[in-house]
Amino acid sequence: MNLIIGAFTIGLILSLLSLGMLISFRMIKFTDITVDGSITLGASLTAVLIMSGWSPWLASLAAFLAGMVAGSLTGILYTRFKIQEILAGILMMTALYSINLRIMGRSNIPLLDTDTVSEWPEQLLFNFAAGENRIPVFGWPVSLIDLSVLITSIIFVAVIGYLLYRFLLTHFGTALRATGNNVQMVRAQGINNNKMIIFGLALSNGLVALSGALLAQYQGFADVQMGIGMMVWGLASIIIGEALVGKSGIGVTITGAILGTILFRLLIAIALRWGLNPNDLKLVTAIFVFAALVAPLVFKSFHKKFQKKSNHA
Amino acid sequence: MLKIHAVSKTFFPQTVNEVRALRGIDLTIEEGSFTCIIGTNGSGKSTLLNAVAGTFFPDSGTIRVGEADITRWTEYQRARLIGRVFQNPFAGTAAEMTIAENIVLAMKRGLSHPLTAALNKSTKSEIGDRVRMLKMGLEDRLDNPIGTLSGGQRQALTLLMATWLRPRLLLLDEHTAALDPKSAAKIAELTKLIIHQEKLTALMVTHSMQQAVDLPDRIIMMHKGQIVEDFQKEQKKRVRIPDLLDTFDRVQKRELMDESVAEMLIRDYV
Amino acid sequence: MKIEAVKTENALLIKISGRLDASWSDYFTDTFLEYIRNGEHYLVIDAGELTFLSSAGIRSLVRISKELNRVKGLLRLIQANDFVTGTLRMTGFGEWLADVAPEDLLVVSDDTNDKSEDTDVFVLKKDARIVVEVVSAWKPWQQVKEKEVAMHEFQADSFALGIGSPYDKLAGKESKYGDFVTFCGHVVYQMPEDRSRPDYLIPVADFVPTLQTIQCLHGRGEMSHLWRFAPEAEKERQGISELASRALAMTNAEQAAFVILAETEGLVGAYMIQSPGAEQAFKPNDFVEMRQWLSFCGEPAYTGEQSLVFGIVSRRDSPDNSGLLVPLASNPGLAMHAHAVIFPYQPLQNGVLDLKNQIAKFFNGPPPKGVMHLLDDDRPTLGLGESLFTRGAMWCAPVQWKEETV
Numbered sequence: 001m002n003l004i005i006g007a008f009t010i011g012l013i014l015s016l017l018s019l020g021m022l023i024s025f026r027m028i029k030f031t032d033i034t035v036d037g038s039i040t041l042g043a044s045l046t047a048v049l050i051m052s053g054w055s056p057w058l059a060s061l062a063a064f065l066a067g068m069v070a071g072s073l074t075g076i077l078y079t080r081f082k083i084q085e086i087l088a089g090i091l092m093m094t095a096l097y098s099i100n101l102r103i104m105g106r107s108n109i110p111l112l113d114t115d116t117v118s119e120w121p122e123q124l125l126f127n128f129a130a131g132e133n134r135i136p137v138f139g140w141p142v143s144l145i146d147l148s149v150l151i152t153s154i155i156f157v158a159v160i161g162y163l164l165y166r167f168l169l170t171h172f173g174t175a176l177r178a179t180g181n182n183v184q185m186v187r188a189q190g191i192n193n194n195k196m197i198i199f200g201l202a203l204s205n206g207l208v209a210l211s212g213a214l215l216a217q218y219q220g221f222a223d224v225q226m227g228i229g230m231m232v233w234g235l236a237s238i239i240i241g242e243a244l245v246g247k248s249g250i251g252v253t254i255t256g257a258i259l260g261t262i263l264f265r266l267l268i269a270i271a272l273r274w275g276l277n278p279n280d281l282k283l284v285t286a287i288f289v290f291a292a293l294v295a296p297l298v299f300k301s302f303h304k305k306f307q308k309k310s311n312h313a
Numbered sequence: 314m315l316k317i318h319a320v321s322k323t324f325f326p327q328t329v330n331e332v333r334a335l336r337g338i339d340l341t342i343e344e345g346s347f348t349c350i351i352g353t354n355g356s357g358k359s360t361l362l363n364a365v366a367g368t369f370f371p372d373s374g375t376i377r378v379g380e381a382d383i384t385r386w387t388e389y390q391r392a393r394l395i396g397r398v399f400q401n402p403f404a405g406t407a408a409e410m411t412i413a414e415n416i417v418l419a420m421k422r423g424l425s426h427p428l429t430a431a432l433n434k435s436t437k438s439e440i441g442d443r444v445r446m447l448k449m450g451l452e453d454r455l456d457n458p459i460g461t462l463s464g465g466q467r468q469a470l471t472l473l474m475a476t477w478l479r480p481r482l483l484l485l486d487e488h489t490a491a492l493d494p495k496s497a498a499k500i501a502e503l504t505k506l507i508i509h510q511e512k513l514t515a516l517m518v519t520h521s522m523q524q525a526v527d528l529p530d531r532i533i534m535m536h537k538g539q540i541v542e543d544f545q546k547e548q549k550k551r552v553r554i555p556d557l558l559d560t561f562d563r564v565q566k567r568e569l570m571d572e573s574v575a576e577m578l579i580r581d582y583v
Numbered sequence: 584m585k586i587e588a589v590k591t592e593n594a595l596l597i598k599i600s601g602r603l604d605a606s607w608s609d610y611f612t613d614t615f616l617e618y619i620r621n622g623e624h625y626l627v628i629d630a631g632e633l634t635f636l637s638s639a640g641i642r643s644l645v646r647i648s649k650e651l652n653r654v655k656g657l658l659r660l661i662q663a664n665d666f667v668t669g670t671l672r673m674t675g676f677g678e679w680l681a682d683v684a685p686e687d688l689l690v691v692s693d694d695t696n697d698k699s700e701d702t703d704v705f706v707l708k709k710d711a712r713i714v715v716e717v718v719s720a721w722k723p724w725q726q727v728k729e730k731e732v733a734m735h736e737f738q739a740d741s742f743a744l745g746i747g748s749p750y751d752k753l754a755g756k757e758s759k760y761g762d763f764v765t766f767c768g769h770v771v772y773q774m775p776e777d778r779s780r781p782d783y784l785i786p787v788a789d790f791v792p793t794l795q796t797i798q799c800l801h802g803r804g805e806m807s808h809l810w811r812f813a814p815e816a817e818k819e820r821q822g823i824s825e826l827a828s829r830a831l832a833m834t835n836a837e838q839a840a841f842v843i844l845a846e847t848e849g850l851v852g853a854y855m856i857q858s859p860g861a862e863q864a865f866k867p868n869d870f871v872e873m874r875q876w877l878s879f880c881g882e883p884a885y886t887g888e889q890s891l892v893f894g895i896v897s898r899r900d901s902p903d904n905s906g907l908l909v910p911l912a913s914n915p916g917l918a919m920h921a922h923a924v925i926f927p928y929q930p931l932q933n934g935v936l937d938l939k940n941q942i943a944k945f946f947n948g949p950p951p952k953g954v955m956h957l958l959d960d961d962r963p964t965l966g967l968g969e970s971l972f973t974r975g976a977m978w979c980a981p982v983q984w985k986e987e988t989v
Contacts, residue, residue, distance in 0.1 A: 166430070167428070169430055169431055169432070170426075170427070170428045170429055170430055170431055171417065171421055171426040171427050171428070171429060171431045172426040172427065172428050173431070174410070174414050174417055174418055174431045175418060175421075175426045177407075177409075177410060177414075178407040178410060178414075178415075178418055181407035181408060181409050181410060182403075182404065182406065182407040182408065184399065184404050184405075185404060185405055185406060185407055185418075186389075186407075186418075187388045187389045187392070188366075188388070188392055188396075188397045188399075188405065188475075189389075189392055189418045189419060189421070189422045189423075189474075190389045190390070190391075190392030190393055190421075190422050190423035190424070191389055191418070191426065192387075192389050193389070559778075560778075563778075563878070565881065566878060566879065566880065566881040567874050567878070568881075569879065569881035569882070570870055570873055570874050570877075570879050570881070571870050572869070572870050573962045573965055574870065574873075574960075574962070575867065575869065575870035575873040576962075577958070577961070577962055577966075578853060578873060578877055578958070579724065579867070579873075581909050581958050581959065582723055582853055582877060582956060582958065583722055583723065583906075583907050583909050583920065
């Protein structure tokens, strides 16, 4: 049960990353590699700020803003200096690596005995459980701390997901989505597509950094390496989400990304439990994403061939 | 209304691929007139339209719409004044978004996009009312992604979107060329209807001689980046397709008159 | 529907099978019009396997028959079944039916070489002459002088070419001098404007076409010889220099006048698009200026149309009284000046053709499409060569220069 709650919690936290990447990869169609750097940025900044006595809430907000800055810098590299999107992301990611080291001053910061954003629900639960350390959930004793983190994450994701949903349905959000769909049309409608890309990347990386901030608080440490491969994980989650619920409508897509991330974390947890070498995890994920990207093409060509054959018959 | 003065544009200057696409174009379009540009491939007709739309900045010359000098305005800044329909029926709409969402963008063409909900009941019914005018049954499919529609339907919607907010100038870039003949005819009909109803100022590039004769009140013929013919008012009324073809022929003939021909003619034409 | 043609001694035997109805009638008509165009004017349809004839089919036959009437040809159906026979009788076209077995129409072998060329040459009037007068001899790129301007009438036996204007005063550009050509008193004139079509003056009743000319070779008289030519081999074409040299050979003269009426493979030439005038002593310096003056065809023009050409040809070594004859690149032994007017295609009757009738027929038919001064474009590699014709007629006569103009 602990395993499942852990996977759930991490899944929820990382679903913010998936939501962020949903904006860059799916809405504005920008292959943004900054993600690997900005999640660490969020984590390291939060860790340092909390260590220096900031409230975890303010620290998370600062992480969000820092992520936005990083994202908009990538956007500016791309729009203003005409650097290819992948390269712009790589430049930003590489720069962030040093920046993150600078922020932390060393390669990792442990967050022991510090407040986190789940402090308040923890108090609430503690009162509710009348001093018990564990309460039963479906007959399983679950640590109060874990439960409170889970509840906090659920609230976080629900609020952010809903805000994102409402935002994407505004005039501005509609314009943002159109930018990834048809640039020519967007410009003809008088929308500054470059601004839209910069804003989209800012929002995206803000969410990613926020995800990093929560992750650091949950794990209890920030590590300069923690971002490696995050982009691929996020992508895998999005793909699973799309397979799960489809992509008809904004609400569905957002829900899909969240569910996809959780499911992905569960799958990983199960795989690790079954004895998958953690070192192979990233390879397996990469193969999975590759398969998910290629499968539609294979299906299509297969379908065509089949159609041809049946036409000839 | 639209004043193009001495506009020139050279692509890839000082390379082997140098193309002098526009060579000092002077053109004034009257308010409320419907002008059609025809010309051979590479004559610069689409380039001229794109110069007005702001896809690129001209090397020299000025472009004014009404009192505003828009020569250095970006494409999206000009969208406030200019509505556009492209040749590619997929270019004017966002495929993955619904009909209603596409139209909502057009309702804010050139305006700011506030953080308020884009679609509500009253907007939707307004959209439905105007889409009904297309007589394509699309009013019942407002929540379908626009990518599920045919090229003709998408082009009709693009036309509707370009004129949703009355543009000072409507630019049509061979907007029926990529459609099947039946859809093309329907879009041409619709174009004429909308332009007349709304009394729009329009500039259209076309390959179709038939359209050039039927639709506009003025025909401009371009060749090698220059305006070579201008049929206006009374003259336009008597223009028929063979006249246009003859004119093309003459222009091209003139082109074939080179140094060697001139030499031969001076010697032999007695 | 299947259509197969076999050439017989004096007709084309065409075997058709299937249904002649609305869906096939256009194809049927086009095929038959092509036969007529190729000079087959006696068409016999073997209708043995024609199963059905609809009203659309009858309309096709009427159209073909009309075309044949214009060239004094004939249409006959043989071996028609009862249904076809009945239909034709009922609609009043019984005269098309004939009772001949196809075997009776002797099938001629493919060997057509025995056909002698000389059978196509006709002597019309042995001692006929064309008396040519140099009315005025302005040359382009010079100032037009008052004495070169002449008002000139064209009579019923006039053939002429040159540059002139139907207006009556010399006033610079406004005088509108342009290329013209005259056949039997019928004048065609190209307004010196890029946009306009040729205008023409026809002698009707007492009206005598009159032009103010600045350059005019005017011949009067009758033609002595007629040559009917047709391609004997596929793709055989007659260049104007060959025709001109043949005119000299037939008339056995040093200088000859000729009129060609022929289906065109392609004309090469130019015409004035700006009128020369008194105040315009102007020689174009480069091709850009040249564009203001002359419209050059650019590629062989008017393919498939009917050209009517008047020209004067001279052996190079005999004296040129006008200074208007230009050496031909395609045949350096000759010098020539020729103008053409182009009419929409109409088939020509086989055999002896009367020039006056043909001129009247064409000038009273659909309007001419253009007037051109023919040129022999001898530019290396780019040159278009000379004007070519596929089939038609050439009338010619020896030229006698009018004394006082010499």
